[in-house]
Amino acid sequence: MRFFAHIVFSLFCMAASAQDSIIKPEYPFLSAEDAVAEALKNNYDIKLASNDLKIDENNVSLANAGILPSLSGTFSQNNNIQNSRQVRADGTVQELDNARNNSMQYGINLGWTIFDGFRMFARYDQLKELEKLGGTELKFTILTRVGDVLTTYYDLVQQQQTLKALDTAVVISRQRVTLADNRFTIGKAARLEVLNAQVDLNTDTTNFLRQKELYENTKTYLNELLARELTTQFRVADSVGIDDKLKLVDLMSSASSQNPQIQMALINKRVAELNLKQVKAARYPQIGVNTGYIFTESENSLGFARENSGRGLSYGISANINIFNGFLQKRNENVARLQIDNSKLIIDQQTQAINSQLISAYQTYLTNLELVKLEGRNVEIAEQNLDITMEKYRIGSITQIEVRTAQLNYVNAVTRNNSAQYQAKISEVTLKELAGNITF
Template sequence: MKKHKFKILLLVCFTVFSAKAQTVLTVDEAIKIALENNFDIRIAANDLKIDKTNVTIGNAGILPTVTANVVDNNGIQNSKQTRSDGTVNELDNAKNNSLNYGVGLNWTIFDGLGMFARYDQLKELQKLGEAELRLSILTSISDVISTYYNIAQQQQQLSALDSTIVISKQRLELANNRYTIGKASKLEVLNAQVDLNTDTTNLLRQKELYANTKIAMNQILARDPQTDFIVENEIVIDRTLQLGELTALAQKQNPQLEAQVINKRVSELQLKQIKANRYPVIGINTGYNFARTESSLGFTTQTSANGLTYGFTASMNIFDGFNQNRSEKVARLQVQNSQLLIEQQTENIKSQLASAFQTYLTNIELADLEQKNEEIAKQNLDITMEKFRIGTIPTIEFRTAQLNYITAQTRNNDAQFQAKLSEIALKELAGNLKF
């Protein structure tokens, strides 16, 4: 008995030492790494920078444009001129050139206020980019937390299977001892060996799953897939969530709903821009230009001029084949569709929250039930093990108690994990995952 306890103690000490040798990754640290490294977040952040860069009055068409122009034309021609008095002038390889250069300014000062609507639309598109970034962050953080607690659950399962291996080895040793002294048959030893091999196979499969899940976590964190770490085993479930509070938060913070509201505003501003086409477009222009021409043949061999030019332009659409009316009608329908999408998204979120909340309540009850069931299975295993030691029960009964305990541990670990996933899903829908 003391020998068996000593082996278990050695195994526990080795496990603790191995855990200390590895880096313990907390959930807060994982979230921080994801915020810094995750590719989806970084791409969304760059898209937002693009939207911010586009929000300028120049991009909206409010500022004037200033251009510098240079035109230099040269030619070499064989020329012949016959004047009205009959005089003929001829010149081969006559050179001709003209040079024009200057600076011009064009400024649309009125376009039915369409330029201001475009500027407001650019600002709304920036807000849309911010909502999309929050959605990307929320989704990535949800993936991080879910994967983190999946690893925690698998670590618990590994610990359970390690304990099972210890018990199965004790059983094999007891069977061998009983066989040696003639109190058990060879069949009992063989059965114990087969069960130990089965438990070892299950442990290897679990180790494979555990390693692959850690690789998936490293991928989410955008770091070396072979980075080794362990996570904190404890899964703490928030049992204080209320459906009414979550629904109120979702209507204020859910990025998908927020994006639909912004899209409606964008559609309304697009309608304003289209309506602006009914008004005249007035612009002013000015500039300073220099011109010079040279000709080898003719009455004037050189001319030059420079000075200021200015003026204004005005245009107004009178008839365009009823396209203006069609465009406004389409834009109004797009505004209506945007409102319908807001209502649809609101109802979808309410339905998802109600369904997820019911799952959350059920999973909490199951977590409590499975925890109690594991405690009962552990008591049953302890009693069965003592009876098996003194030889009052057969091997099959001991194995049944052992398998029941393994199953109870697995179900409890999974129940705790599923309850945590339900909590994460609710907070994600409400836009309330902390980061």
């Protein structure tokens, strides 16, 4: 009994020591909320979408829509050197080689389109809709990247739990080797029992190292999503919290008003309608006014007027209307109407697709919740079975094969339980992402 107590004490000490080597306690703790906050601040895709939104915001202006007048300054100067010969009305002839003729003109001009068939106002409304579209695209990017971060984070939680289970398996196998070797030394077991225990230990160690490799690579990927130093070390939560209160009717209602893909389809329909207004504007006349103040100066080496200068105000009005352009106007309007019809079809298609994904994801969510309960009970049973098996193995009433079976059953039960919790959490994240409202 003292020998067995020593073995059990050694097992727990080694398990605790090995787990510390997997997840070092000095590593800073990273919660799911902190990971999301860091991604919102640093993720490159989110930054790019944010800058695109700023571009859309800057595009919303009266000048960009063509509503405001334009004011420009002008300057021109022309110089000529030529051999000139002039014959006047009285027959007098004047000739001059290398005669210089210089002219200069400068001033300011203002032009303003005061009516273009209301195209400018439709364009301004369209720019505002494009700004809304940019905001919705940013929201879609944020939801997608937050979903990626949470998926990767909880994958790490699952892998961390699996690592601990595999580590426990390694510790048990190492103790089996020690027990088998002690039994062989006192003549109660064959050499084959020691060799079998050593093979199982090597197998468990290999599985542990493979899982640790996957765990470290996933940490690197999460650092990439957070756009920070890829070798940053951290530790994640020990368990997965699952929201088991989601209702399909609430999710579908939320998706209809908040899902970014549906909202983008609705905005694109409005953009298409405003585009039709701009096309129809070509049926109306375009009227513009212009004015300016011009200074002119000229010098001529030959002629009646050797110098000439002037300044004054110029103003006018212009109008034009399309009378016939080969039926292009009708063609353009038909195309614009078809674009509106397509946008309506896309709204219906997108709504149906999102609802279909929600229904499928919700069914998966319910199944995963049931599996979490089932696998949780399996872990309890596997733990009890492993305890009983190890006790029987100590007194020599069962074979190593039975011990190995109980050991593998425990590891598999823990792994399936971790996977069930992870899949349930991913189902929850997917549903909230589709509904357009991932929250904590």
